[in-house]
Amino acid sequence: MAVNRALRMGRQAGACLLATAILLAGLVILTASAHGQETAGAVYVVHAEQSVESGLQSYLERAYAEAKEAKAERVILVLNTFGGRVDSAEAIGHLVRSSPVPTTAFVQGKAISAGTYIALNAKKLAMQPGSTIGAAAVVDGSGELIDNPKVVSMWREEMREAAALNGRDPEIAAAMVDPNAELKLDTIGKVKRQGDILTLTASEAVKVGYADYTADTLDDVMRQSGLEEREVVTVSPTFSEKLARFLMMPVVMTLLFIIGIAGIAIEFFIPGFGFPGILGTAAFGLYFFGHYVAGFAGMEDMMLFIIGIVLLVIEVFVPSFGILGLLGSGAIVAGIVMASPDIETAIVSLAVALVVSAVIVYLIAKRFKHRGIWNKLILRDRLTTEEGYVSNVNQTELVGRTGEAYTTLRPSGTAVIDGNRYDVVTSGDFIAAGAVVVVVKVEGTRIVVQRHSTGN
Numbered sequence: 001m002a003v004n005r006a007l008r009m010g011r012q013a014g015a016c017l018l019a020t021a022i023l024l025a026g027l028v029i030l031t032a033s034a035h036g037q038e039t040a041g042a043v044y045v046v047h048a049e050q051s052v053e054s055g056l057q058s059y060l061e062r063a064y065a066e067a068k069e070a071k072a073e074r075v076i077l078v079l080n081t082f083g084g085r086v087d088s089a090e091a092i093g094h095l096v097r098s099s100p101v102p103t104t105a106f107v108q109g110k111a112i113s114a115g116t117y118i119a120l121n122a123k124k125l126a127m128q129p130g131s132t133i134g135a136a137a138v139v140d141g142s143g144e145l146i147d148n149p150k151v152v153s154m155w156r157e158e159m160r161e162a163a164a165l166n167g168r169d170p171e172i173a174a175a176m177v178d179p180n181a182e183l184k185l186d187t188i189g190k191v192k193r194q195g196d197i198l199t200l201t202a203s204e205a206v207k208v209g210y211a212d213y214t215a216d217t218l219d220d221v222m223r224q225s226g227l228e229e230r231e232v233v234t235v236s237p238t239f240s241e242k243l244a245r246f247l248m249m250p251v252v253m254t255l256l257f258i259i260g261i262a263g264i265a266i267e268f269f270i271p272g273f274g275f276p277g278i279l280g281t282a283a284f285g286l287y288f289f290g291h292y293v294a295g296f297a298g299m300e301d302m303m304l305f306i307i308g309i310v311l312l313v314i315e316v317f318v319p320s321f322g323i324l325g326l327l328g329s330g331a332i333v334a335g336i337v338m339a340s341p342d343i344e345t346a347i348v349s350l351a352v353a354l355v356v357s358a359v360i361v362y363l364i365a366k367r368f369k370h371r372g373i374w375n376k377l378i379l380r381d382r383l384t385t386e387e388g389y390v391s392n393v394n395q396t397e398l399v400g401r402t403g404e405a406y407t408t409l410r411p412s413g414t415a416v417i418d419g420n421r422y423d424v425v426t427s428g429d430f431i432a433a434g435a436v437v438v439v440v441k442v443e444g445t446r447i448v449v450q451r452h453s454t455g456n
Contacts, residue, residue, distance in 0.1 A: 041073035042231040044101070045218065048077055052084030052114040054341040055245030057091050058294040063235040067101045073230060075103045076221060077122060083113025086138065086155065093121040093162060106221050107131045107202070107211075113139075116176060120162035126221050127202035127211045134176040134199035145179070152178055168210050172198065240293045247290030250345055257336075257353030259283035262360040264309070268316060269361065270368050288339055297339035305335030395447065398422070398439045402452055405435045415449060424449045 044067040050056055067075050077096070083089075096103050096118060105111070105122035109131050116136045119125055127133065138146045138155050146152070156177045160170035175183040175198040183192040187207045192198045205211035215221040222228045237245070246252060263280020270276075284305065291297035311328030318324070333350065340346035403417030411426035415437055424437070424447045431437060436452040 041071050042233050043222065043227050044070070044072045044075045044233050044235055046075055046077050046235045047237075048118070049080040049108070050245070052081055052089050052092065052118070053245070053248070054085070054088055054296065055241065055248050055294050056084070057088045057095075058244070058296075059237050059241045060092055060095060061295065062241075064095055064099050064101070066235065067233075068099065070233070072101050072233070074225065074227060075099070075101050076218065076225075077103050077105045077118075078218070079105055079107050079111045079115050079119055080109040081112065081115040082110055083115050083136075086114060089114035089117045090158065092118050093158075096121040097162075097165060104221065104225060106215065106218065107133055112136070112199075116173075117159055117162055120159065120168065120173065121165065123166060124225070125205075125211045126213055126215045126224070127205055128216065129202050129214050131202050132199055133205055133210065135197050136173075136176040137179060137197045138177070147179075156181075163210075169208065172200075172208060172210060244290040244293035247286055248294060248341075250349060253287065253340075253346075254349040254352055256283045256287045257350055258356050258360070260287070261353055262357035262364075265357065265361045266364050268312075269365055287336070291339045291341075294341075296341045301335045301339040303335075304331050304338070308332035308335060395422075395445075396442045398447060399442055400439060402436055402438045403449075405431050405433050405437055408433045409437075409449070415447075422447050426450060 044063065046060065046063045046067075048056060048060060064075065096105075102124075103122040104124040104126060105119040107115075107119060107125070107127040109128070111119045111127075111131070111133045113136045116133050119133060136155070136159060138151050140146055156174050159173040159177050163173035164170045171181075171183055172185070175181045175192045177197075179195055179197060181192065182194055183198065185191070185204075185208055188204045190204070200208065200210060202211060202214050206214060213224055215224060219228070222230070222232070247256070260280045260283035263276040263278075263283065265280075267277030267280065288297050288302050288305070292302075308328045308331030311324045311331060314320075315322075315324040315328060336350060337343055337346045398417060401417055403415045403422075405413065406416050406421060407413040409415070409424065409426050409429075409431040411428055411430065413424065413431075413433075414421050415424045416422075417439065423445075424439075426449060427440075429451065431449075431451055437449040438452045439447055440450050441448040
């Protein structure tokens with residue numbers, strides 16, 4: 001009986017221990033699961049559906065910095081672009097591949113040219129059905145193909161390296177850049193011949209191993225990446241970044257320069273309006289604001305520009321034989337150029353603006369010449385009789401009167417007219433003293449006489 005009781009108690013204790021062990025194991029698993037859910041990072045969706053340029057670069061730098069700080073699990077970079085600047089694409093590509101947060105590029109529509117390079121730097125690549133990738137040949141600003149061997153070679157190797165970095169065929173990347181490359185793609189039954197530039201559709205990209213999968217929507221990308229349960233943080237350009245991108249467009253930048261130069265110059269030369277000066281200052285302010293938001297302009301650039309304006313103002317009132325003017329002009333140009341990510345574009349825009357604004361200032365100055373600052377430097381008052389000024393006695397009434405040469409006129413001398421002596425002069429004749437003369441002309445104090453026809 002005692003033995004049976006002991007056995008029963010042992011079995012009950014064992015069952016309790018087993019239940020306790022199972023319960024503890026379950027708690028550990030639940031705790032670990034809960035901990036895993038608490039520490040799982042969010043997914044940052046970053047939209048890059050615009051031209052590849054310095055404004056996009058600045059925006060993506062901010063987005064990736066936010067994702068890194070938040071310890072995000074992944075960045076989904078939504079691409080839809082026809083390309084853009086090579087230097088900006090290189091910087092963005094480096095940003096994508098060096099980020100501690102892995103990137104999945106999702107091509108919606110197009111990832112052409114520079115967009116292809118950005119996509120190839122991503123760890124994973126998803127493409128929407130109907131989208132395309134490739135056509136990454138180097139072109140100039142007008143869209144003409146650049147066939148410089150050095151440029152083509154450099155960009156081809158950049159593309160090859162980006163492809164190989166994530167296990168993609170580098171020869172396909174080279175065929176997207178180099179018109180002279182030849183490539184046979186048996187997987188999709190396609191041949192890239194010399195003179196062509198390779199472009200792949202979404203299905204073709206999957207077959208040749210360039211895209212990991214196709215996805216209809218962003219949710220589809222999340223599902224196929226196993227991230228459907230993660231928190232989604234969408235990053236889009238702020239109003240300031242959109243405005244900065246607009247202000248940094250070459251055409252807009254040139255227009256700001258024209259307004260800025262013309263407005264300030266008009267205020268200098270034709271003071272009193274006020275509005276041109278305010279408009280010109282605002283134009284330059286917008287230029288520096290755009291480049292500051294984009295991360296290219298610093299306070300030193302703006303200070304250099306302001307110092308240049310101050311030096312020009314001082315030159316107007318304190319002439320320095322042009323030294324202050326040259327220093328001021330140099331400081332203004334240096335401030336503008338240093339704030340720009342592309343020195344060549346800034347110089348060209350500035351040169352065009354100088355010519356156009358010079359024409360505008362000339363036309364305005366001609367129209368309002370009576371208000372120009374030069375009027376304060378030039379004495380324009382005339383001491384005329386009409387204004388009430390009399391510099392000597394008016395003797396025009398002597399014209400036609402006769403008199404007698406008091407002295408010999410050789411050709412100047414003295415004559416007596418109406419009983420008064422006058423200094424007179426002939427037209428070159430010599431007239432003896434005592435001869436009768438007649439006044440033929442009076443010019444100020446100069447009295448011209450000649451021998452009277454009936455005189456001696």
